Amino acid sequence: MSTTAKRDYYEVLNVSRDAGLDEIKAAYRRMAIRFHPDKNPGDPRAEERFKEASEAYAVLSDPEKRQRYDRFGHEGVGGEGFTGFNSESFIDFADILGDIFGFGTIFGSRRGRSQSGSQRGSDLRYTMSLTLEEAASGVTRTIRIPRLEACEACGGSGVEPGTRPETCPTCGGRGQVGYRRGFLTVAQTCPTCGGRGQVVQHPCRACRGRGRIEDETTLEVKVPPGVDSGVRLRMSGEGESGVRGGRRGDLYVIVSVEPHDLFEREGPHLHMKLPISIFQAVLGARITVPTISGDAREITIDPGSQPGQVIRVRGAGMPQLGGRGVGDLLVHLDVVVPRKLSKEQRKLIAQAAALGGEQLTEDDEGLLQRLRRRLANEG
């Protein structure tokens, strides 16, 4: 062992004597990264500096040890001997260095799990199929979902009633054990108890120690008007029960709207095809069309309406989520040419054609002229 006097811990980490814990941690982090043995293979000086910084950090990051050190110097925390790394003062490298040098994986991250071993319950998904009418009006549905509930026999603890969990023999209840890596001893989550510090010798018989049992629950889901396929409704706290006092997960109801035989949806608007006769297209008409809300609306077909022409019925589309107005219904006219006519009808239509100066049989010349006229009119 070196016989030179130990350096002052504050000097080692290059921080002031009133430095806060965050500052000390940041200073140590810088040193640890710079002098880490993995980064300086075979350099005894770097190793010495790393060790020195680790020891300083172990003392200054512990309020009680720091106080003793401030009052009594190195004597107060065990004198000249190396004291930083006994089992009482672990350095959580995963916490300080994260994934640098792979500590996060070597020592196992404890993120996502609390000290007591409690764990949030899983989120659940439920796909709800709705008709377009239901999506338009909104609906209240009763659904049944299988989910894990806290075991009633043991109150969710997983411990057989009348028995108690015992202190973990491996870690003595601390939840962590020392792990030797080269000349360092660092903290690792106890493999026996998983960090809880306790082991269950008599698991609950009702839930086989899991603390939760499968159950089926009935829930009422209120679907607001205007939902579309893919909309997720979050029901907070309706997911699975947590473990050992952890929060419940959430339930996500995913909406799926079935296709409609009459209406096609485009955002807030609806499209429909309306077959009309050639006579209605020629002479004009008033037609009552159905809407998604169930009310009928009368529309006016102007005389001379063309196939594919669109009539917009304002406010007869889908309501928008959150009360942001209602879309329109777009009625696409589909002019149907009659396949069969009575003798009388044929006669009258032929007359009408003749009155319009129309030649029913056209030669190439006549057709070309008519097309040119039409192009000229449109241009």
Ligand SMILES: [Zn+2]
């Ligand atoms: Zn343990």
Ligand SMILES: [Zn+2]
């Ligand atoms: Zn139980």
